Amino acid sequence: MRPPAFWDARPGHPAARLLAPLGALYGRHTAARMDRPGAAAPCPVLCIGNFTLGGAGKTPTALALATLLRDLGARPAFLTRGYGGRLAGPIRVDPTMQTVAETGDEPRLLARSAPTILSRDRPAGARLCVAEGADVIVMDDGLQNPSLAKTLSLAVVDAGAGLGNGRPFPAGPLRVPVSRQWRHVHGIVLIGDGPRGAVVAEAARARGLPVHRARLIPGADFAGRRVLAFAGIGRPDKFFSSLAEAGATLVGRRAFADHHPYAAADAAALTAEARRLGADLVTTEKDHVRLEAPFAARVAILPVTLAFADEAPLLAQLRSLLGRASG
Structure with a gap:
C-alpha cells in the first residue's frame, strides 16, 4: 500500500477523526497481542x-x-518473515535457488551479509538459525x-x-x-x-x-549524472534525497507503492521516459532485486549504509x- 497523506498530517484531520474508532479497536487488539509472553529462543x-x-x-x-x-x-543470523514472498519456511534463503516472489525482497539483501532464515513461525525460525551456526x-x-x-x-x-x-x-x-x-x-x-x-x-x-x-551514507558517486530515479519503498523521498546527496541531477522521480512488483509495462514506461529525458535509470538495492532481466541490467543502483x-x-x-x- 501507499500511505495516505493524512497519516502525515495533524491528528485532527477529518479522515483521521473518522477512522479513530477503528484505530482504537485495532490498537487495543494489537496491544493486547503484543503483551503476550513469547517462546524462549535458543540464543540471544x-x-x-x-x-x-x-x-x-x-x-x-x-x-x-x-x-x-x-x-x-x-x-549472527537474520530471521525474517519474508514480507511479500509466498514461502512460509522455515528455510535458509538462497537467492540462487529461490525467486523474489518466493522470498520477498528484503531477505535477499540480508542473505548477502549473513545466513538468513525465512520463517513465519518465529520460534521454528530461531531454531533453524542456531542449527545453521548462529x-x-x-x-x-x-x-x-x-x-x-x-x-x-x-x-x-x-x-x-x-x-x-x-x-x-x-x-x-x-x-x-x-x-x-x-x-x-x-x-x-x-x-x-x-x-x-x-x-x-x-x-x-x-x-x-x-x-x-x-x-544513511550513499555508497556510490553520481556526480554529473542526469538520472530518472524510481523506488517502491516505504519512503521514496529518502532515496531521492540520498541520490541528490550523491551528486545526481534528478530530472525525474517515480514513486511506487512499497514492495511494488515491477511488471513489463513498468519497465517499458521507465525505459521510454529515461530515453526521452536523456537520463540514466537508478533505483534502490531493494527495488533492484525485484527487476527482471534484461531491464535490471539497464538500471543503476544506489547502495546505502547506516x-x-x-x-x-x-x-x-x-x-x-x-x-x-x-x-
Whole structure:
C-alpha cells in the first residue's frame, strides 16, 4: 500500500477523526497481542522493529548491527518473515535457488551479509538459525509479534517522519498506540534529522532509553549524472534525497507503492521516459532485486549504509546482549 497523506498530517484531520474508532479497536487488539509472553529462543535475540507501518530503515539498521556483532566475535543470523514472498519456511534463503516472489525482497539483501532464515513461525525460525551456526539472532521486524521472546529490542525511527499523526492504523501509521510500545523497547535508532524525530528522542530519553543517532551514507558517486530515479519503498523521498546527496541531477522521480512488483509495462514506461529525458535509470538495492532481466541490467543502483554518530553506547548494549564484558 501507499500511505495516505493524512497519516502525515495533524491528528485532527477529518479522515483521521473518522477512522479513530477503528484505530482504537485495532490498537487495543494489537496491544493486547503484543503483551503476550513469547517462546524462549535458543540464543540471544536482537529485534529490529519500528513503531509504525511503512519504511523506517530497519533493513540497513539490521545489516549495520550484524556487522557490529561480527566485530564483537559473534556469529549472527537474520530471521525474517519474508514480507511479500509466498514461502512460509522455515528455510535458509538462497537467492540462487529461490525467486523474489518466493522470498520477498528484503531477505535477499540480508542473505548477502549473513545466513538468513525465512520463517513465519518465529520460534521454528530461531531454531533453524542456531542449527545453521548462529549464536545470536538479528530479527528483522517483529517488534509487535509476541511469538518469540526478545533479549534486546531497538525501534528504528525515521526522524523526518517521526510517528506521523500519532494515531493507530487505519487512522494513522502506528501499529500499536505508542504508549503501549515503549515498555517493549530498550532503545531507539534515530535515522536522520527532523523535528518529529526530536520529539520521539525526547520521549525515549524521558524513559531512560538510549537514542542511537545514525544517518544513511550513499555508497556510490553520481556526480554529473542526469538520472530518472524510481523506488517502491516505504519512503521514496529518502532515496531521492540520498541520490541528490550523491551528486545526481534528478530530472525525474517515480514513486511506487512499497514492495511494488515491477511488471513489463513498468519497465517499458521507465525505459521510454529515461530515453526521452536523456537520463540514466537508478533505483534502490531493494527495488533492484525485484527487476527482471534484461531491464535490471539497464538500471543503476544506489547502495546505502547506516553509520552511527557514536557507536560506544550501542556496543555496550550489544555486549550486554551477548553476555560479554566490555573491553
